[in-house]
Amino acid sequence: MSRGHGSEMTEGRHCQVHLLDDRRLELLVQPKLLSRELLDLVASHFNLKEKEYFGITFTDDIGQQNWLQLDHRVLDHDLPKKPGPTILHFAVRFYIESIAFLKDKTTVELFFLNAKSCVHKGQIEVDSETVFKLAALVLQEAKGDHTSDENARKDLKTLPAFPTKTLQEHPSLAYCEDRAIEHYLKIRGLTRGQAVVQYMKIVEALPTYGVHYYAVKVNTFTWQFHNAHVFL
Template identity: 25%
Template sequence: NNHKKIKIFKDQKVLGGDFFNKVCGHLKLLEKEYFGLEFRHHGGSYVWLELLKPLAKQITCKFIVKFFPPDPGQLKRGLTRYLFALQIKQDLSNGSLTCNDNSAALLVSHILQSELGDYDEELDCHHLEMKQYVPNQEYLDHKIMKLHKKHRGVSPGDCDIQLLEVARKLDMYSIRPHPAHDGEGMRINLAVTHSGVLVFQGNTKINTFSWAKIRKLSFKRKHFLIKLHDKPSCKDTLEFCMASRDVCKSFWKMCVEYHAFFRLAEEPKTIQKKLLSCKGSRFRYR
């Protein structure tokens, strides 16, 4: 279970990266760069365990997907795809991966094929009664079972690939919303993906700032700032207000990491250095 909680006890000599490597070694996971250890910050927000810093105190971590590629079905190893499928199942069940009824039924039908094998009406009915994969599942049972019939003979590994193929096309795939307010005081959510920074109103995407369009990302206290190439003047900088400086910095760091992971190797070093900057932080992603 990739969401199993891991307790870390005080040891000033152990770096976050050392512990993360031990976890990945225990799982026999080679494509570990897509994952991370997340814990609850004293301010209440969730942050990633920093690999270059020592473990300063006992904390409780969750091992989860950190970087979502645009097509996770193309990941090389079956174990990595399996862990991604577990993440999709978790996000689906807790309601963070929202989708319409047809997509929800199709996702659950692939999960049933992976867990139970070929369709069996009595077994399917019993399993859906005992386990809830999506909110309001009781209204989708008939549709789920009808779709499950079509997956006869599909192996668990191929089910993972099909699950990821459906999930990656959903609007909320890979989205971890961060509440904020825009310049007019409207409540919105910010998110970062492989393509750039997104703005949501509820579950509706209202704006996309691709990495190619962003000139600089920064934060000042609890204000997150985006400067675009086509709006170079300071007065045209887009500004979003978040709950606190810690929350704002955490989101900015996540943007640094996403940009480095998906785009850093593609851009000249001069552009890389200028794009993601802030005041009062020396954080660098490695």
């Protein structure tokens, strides 16, 4: 790890923490602030009690995702040197076999938001049929029961429902919407909480849930390996 440079070591550094509910927390990180203290600050915005499952990540200058080490000062990490606020992400770091073992509904909600984001960004490998089922549950969780295909299509265009890979594998967005709506009609009457639980049951069964892939360059070859997150 390398220490920050210039005035940031005396004046702090502007950071923007992206939260799982799409809020963004702007703050000036002071030189002595520990990563653990920053995590505590972020967790307080959710009134989060089970914060041991979470962490804060940043992407360095070579595109590698890194976790802030809790016992190190934030500014002692190799944060990106580009101008502007440093972008940090609050995310699930340590996974659990099932959300049924979580004690607090806020933690369950954050695990759901984290999973939904990972699916949408293609960070979890999901076959198309499963994507369509998950998209239907995203609709049910966000909008409740199906009212019309027109409304469902409009909502699917704004909700994080389809990974880019899925859209590329099929003839059109309309086709993907049709398949998602087929499943959406089958889950009428599901409560928001039930939709979250069903979504998580499907995602938790996927082989790459809780796994993050890194690209590593060795000499002239690029290798890809995965780092399986610890399941508590």
